[in-house]
Amino acid sequence: MQRLKTIFFALTKKERTAFLAAAVIACVSFFAVAWITIVRATTVVPASGGEYTEGMVGQPEYVNPVTASDEADRTLVKMVYQNVSDVAASIEVSPDGRTWTVRLKEGLRWQDGEKLTSDDVIFTVQSIQDPDAASPLYQSWQGVAVSRVSELEVQFSLANPYAFFGDNLANLYILPKHLFADTPPGNWRLSDYNLKPVGSGPYEFVSYEKQANGVISAYHLQAWREYSGTRPLISRFDFSFFNTAADMVQSFNAGTIDGMGGLESGDLGSIARPYNLSSWNTPSYYAVFFNISKSIPLQDPAVRAALSEAVDRNALISDALGGHGTPDYGPIPEGAPYFVSTAETSSLDLASSTLTAAGWLPGTDGLRAKTVQKTSVPLVVNLTVPQVGFLAATARDLAAAWQKIGITANIASSSPDTLANDTIKNRDYEALLFGNVLGPSSDLYAFWDSSQRFSPGLNLSIYANKKVDALVESARAELGVATRTTEFASAEAAIAADHPAVFLYSPAYLLVTGKNLQGVAPGFVPGPSDIFRQAPAWYLNTARVLK
Numbered sequence: 001m002q003r004l005k006t007i008f009f010a011l012t013k014k015e016r017t018a019f020l021a022a023a024v025i026a027c028v029s030f031f032a033v034a035w036i037t038i039v040r041a042t043t044v045v046p047a048s049g050g051e052y053t054e055g056m057v058g059q060p061e062y063v064n065p066v067t068a069s070d071e072a073d074r075t076l077v078k079m080v081y082q083n084v085s086d087v088a089a090s091i092e093v094s095p096d097g098r099t100w101t102v103r104l105k106e107g108l109r110w111q112d113g114e115k116l117t118s119d120d121v122i123f124t125v126q127s128i129q130d131p132d133a134a135s136p137l138y139q140s141w142q143g144v145a146v147s148r149v150s151e152l153e154v155q156f157s158l159a160n161p162y163a164f165f166g167d168n169l170a171n172l173y174i175l176p177k178h179l180f181a182d183t184p185p186g187n188w189r190l191s192d193y194n195l196k197p198v199g200s201g202p203y204e205f206v207s208y209e210k211q212a213n214g215v216i217s218a219y220h221l222q223a224w225r226e227y228s229g230t231r232p233l234i235s236r237f238d239f240s241f242f243n244t245a246a247d248m249v250q251s252f253n254a255g256t257i258d259g260m261g262g263l264e265s266g267d268l269g270s271i272a273r274p275y276n277l278s279s280w281n282t283p284s285y286y287a288v289f290f291n292i293s294k295s296i297p298l299q300d301p302a303v304r305a306a307l308s309e310a311v312d313r314n315a316l317i318s319d320a321l322g323g324h325g326t327p328d329y330g331p332i333p334e335g336a337p338y339f340v341s342t343a344e345t346s347s348l349d350l351a352s353s354t355l356t357a358a359g360w361l362p363g364t365d366g367l368r369a370k371t372v373q374k375t376s377v378p379l380v381v382n383l384t385v386p387q388v389g390f391l392a393a394t395a396r397d398l399a400a401a402w403q404k405i406g407i408t409a410n411i412a413s414s415s416p417d418t419l420a421n422d423t424i425k426n427r428d429y430e431a432l433l434f435g436n437v438l439g440p441s442s443d444l445y446a447f448w449d450s451s452q453r454f455s456p457g458l459n460l461s462i463y464a465n466k467k468v469d470a471l472v473e474s475a476r477a478e479l480g481v482a483t484r485t486t487e488f489a490s491a492e493a494a495i496a497a498d499h500p501a502v503f504l505y506s507p508a509y510l511l512v513t514g515k516n517l518q519g520v521a522p523g524f525v526p527g528p529s530d531i532f533r534q535a536p537a538w539y540l541n542t543a544r545v546l547k
Contacts (some may be wrong), residue, residue, distance in 0.1 A: 046519060048223075050540030051236040055248040055260035059216045059241040060208075063197045065173035066127045066135045067188060071262070072241065074529035079221055079237065080199035081173040084121060086229065087200070089152075091169065097161030097479045102169070104152045108228055110176050111204045118154040122146050123177035125156075133185035140168055161477045163484060164441035171440070171526075174200070202232045202536040217241055223536075232536035233519070246270070252512065259513035262528060264390055265322020274515050278522045279508035280531060281335035283438035285328045286391070288383065288398065288431050288502040289460035295430040296372060297379050302358030304499035307381070308344065310351035310401045317505050320393040324508040330496040333506040335524040337442045338488035342496040352405045355379070360406075368406035380408045384429040386416045394504065395433055425455045432460060440526035442488070444472045448495055461500035468494050516540055 056075070062068055063076040085091070087108055092101045108116035125146045128135040143159040158165060179193055188194070195216070197205050203221035210216050219239040223232040240257050242248040245267050251257045253272045268277070288307070292299045313327035326334050330342035360368040360379050368379040381402065385395040392413065399409035414423060423429055436447055436458065446452050449472050450464035471491040478484040496503075509528050513520065519538040525531055 045543060046233050046537075046539035047541040047543040048231070048233045048539075049235050051238065052234050052259070052517065052538070052540060053238040053240055053257045055240050055242060055251055055257040057242050057245055057248060057262060060195065060219060062189060062194045063205075064188065064191075064194050065175050066124065066133055066137070066185075067194070069136045071529055072239075074527070075532050076197070076219065076221075076239070077173050077199075078529055078532050079201060079203045079535065080197045080205060081175075081201045082199065082228075084169040084172045084174065085166075087116065087174065088169075091166070093479075097163065097165075097477070098158045100156040100158070100165055100169070101149070102154050102156070104154075105228060106152070108200060109226055110178075110198055110200050111224055111226070112176075112179075112198050114176065114178050116174065116176075116200050117151045118148050119151075120174050120177045121154045121172075122148055123181060124172065124175045127175065127180070127185055130185045133188065137171070140171075144168075161479065163476055163479055164439070164443055167439060167441045200228070202227050202229060203237055206236075215241075230536060233539035233541075234535070237535060259511060259517060261509065261511040261531070263510045263512060265324050265510070266389065268322065268510075268512070271512065275512045276515060276517070276520070278511045278513070278520050279324055280511070280522050280528075281326065281333070281506060281524045282509055282527055283333060283336040283440065283442060283524075284435055285331075285333045285438075285506045286394070286433065286435045286504050287328070288433050288504070290431055290500055291427055291429055291460075291462050293462060295382070296377050297360075297370075297381070298430065300358060300360075300370075301499060302354050303360065303379065304502075306351040306354040306358075306360075306405065307402065307407070308499055308502045309346050309354060310348055310405050310407075311346055311398065311502060311504065312401070313346065313505055316394060316397050319397055320390045321505065321507050324510060325505045326508070327505055328503040330492045330503055331436075331444055331448060332438065332442050332488070332492055335506075336438060337440070338485060338492075339442070340489045340492050342492055344496075348401070348404050355405060355407075362406045366406055367408055378408065379406065380410065382410045382412065382430040383433060384419070384423060384431065385411055385413045385433045386419055387413045388416065390507070391433055398433075398502075424460065427454065427460075427462060434460060436460075437527070443476055444488075444491060444495075445476055448472060448491070448500075463495070463498070463500040465494060465498060518542075 056072055058070060058072045060072045060076055062073050063080065065077050065081050068074050068077045084102060087104050088102050089105045090103045104118060110116055125141060125144065127133050128137045128141045145157040147155050149155050176198055179198060180188065183191060195208060202224060204224040206220040206222050208216050208220065209218040217240065221237045223235050240251065242251065245263060248260050249267055249270045252260055290298045290304060297303050317323060317325040317327060329344055332339045355368055360370045362368050369376050383395055385391055395411050399411055402409045446458045448459060448463055448468055450469050451457065452459040453462045453464065468491050471487045475484050475487040475491065478487065511531065517538060517540060521534055
């Protein structure tokens with residue numbers, strides 16, 4: 001070392017400078033080559049750890065698979081609990097489609113250490129079927145008998161074949177019998193376990209924060225080490241709850257939450273920090289449903305067709321949804337199972353021609369009318385609309401388009417609660433701008449079968465078509481996928497041809513997250529809360545491993 005030092009100082013100043021520069025270049029080159037070698041020999045993979053906070057409008061009340069009814073509750077259920085499909089080692093269906101036998105995986109445990117068995121599954125189903133539990137799933141489990149075969153095997157017996165019963169199982173999140181069996185279902189809403197759940201899912205409950213007025217402001221979960229599936233990558237997953245979307249956006253801007261969902265496109269303009277935007281398609285759509293018994297003009301198929309032909313759906317999506325949605329022309333939205341394109345040509349000229357050919361002629365004021373049984377009937381559509389921002393914008397755009405082809409549209413708005421509890425229940429409307437949410441199977445029965453024309457059925461168009469009835473009833477009992485697909489396609493085409501509604505669009509579900517969150521996989525989900533079934537695959541950290 002001393003010899004090198006002597007040699008170095010024997011050099012001239014210029015030579016020493018050159019030597020140092022060469023040494024620096026050599027070191028940089030060495031580390032660069034080493035880094036390139038490491039990069040080529042390794043790959044970046046998700047790593048566990050970190051804490052993530054999701055913002056949500058609302059608050060949890062019943063984090064209970066049997067009674068969960070709003071988005072906050074359903075989301076937390078999917079984080080804390082597992083469904084039958086998650087815990088099944090096998091699911092077998094009898095040839096007649098009436099018996100479904102589920103065998104559970106070995107070694108399943110609840111987060112308090114107790115065994116998870118077929119008794120828990122049976123208890124959950126019987127609790128849903130108990131009217132005192134007031135479960136939102138009550139209707140979907142009628143006519144199903146459940147019995148114990150063994151500690152790990154349970155059998156479901158259906159009164160009639162139901163091709164989509166697998167979806168029932170995928171939506172059956174299991175409740176621990178040992179914690180609820182001694183409490184009457186009517187008293188469950190008073191149980192501490194509604195907010196301090198014990199599940200078997202990827203995350204376990206840690207704590208929640210409650211304000212003096214009883215409002216829950218935050219909820220804390222952590223990855224459960226004993227989870228039977230792939231362990232979540234994010235170690236701690238928290239939720240913050242807000243009264244309004246504006247409050248939530250403000251919190252995101254301040255950096256106190258890392259993500260937020262359920263935003264409307266207008267909320268995006270208020271975001272003041274870098275973010276990633278992910279969007280999902282869901283089986284929900286909005287349409288103008290016609291109650292032809294209340295309106296003479298709407299009884300004319302040509303009028304219903306023209307009302308649809310006049311709508312520029314892409315322009316409507318741009319204006320009302322900020323471009324975040326897909327156009328709809330039939331009863332199953334794009335991306336949902338059994339979707340078949342039923343797109344029609346839309347233009348004001350075509351709509352005008354359709355009306356003129358059917359005898360609806362414009363007067364001197366440009367508004368159309370037709371003589372029906374010696375009486376002049378003006379072409380007027382009375383449109384009922386929920387007091388919701390994007391739907392109000394949609395209604396204004398529809399009225400403007402229809403005005404251009406000589407149709408007068410009168411808009412009457414009402415609160416969503418009044419519509420649901422009064423107007424819709426009594427079918428007291430001529431035309432209703434509203435949404436339908438199909439299940440994961442796209443089963444059309446509840447929405448378009450004639451038996452569902454009146455409350456509590458969801459056939460909002462009071463639609464009756466014997467051919468469609470036969471198709472949708474056959475499809476839900478048909479076990480053969482090819483035949484069922486053909487029946488769906490025929491039903492969709494028949495409904496679209498009858499124009500019982502103007503199908504408009506399916507809004508995208510929007511999730512805003514910070515730039516550091518990775519692993520989010522947008523696509524199609526049965527509902528917004530199902531997005532959080534993906535949460536175990538989300539990650540904040542990465543690591544390099546050998547290829």
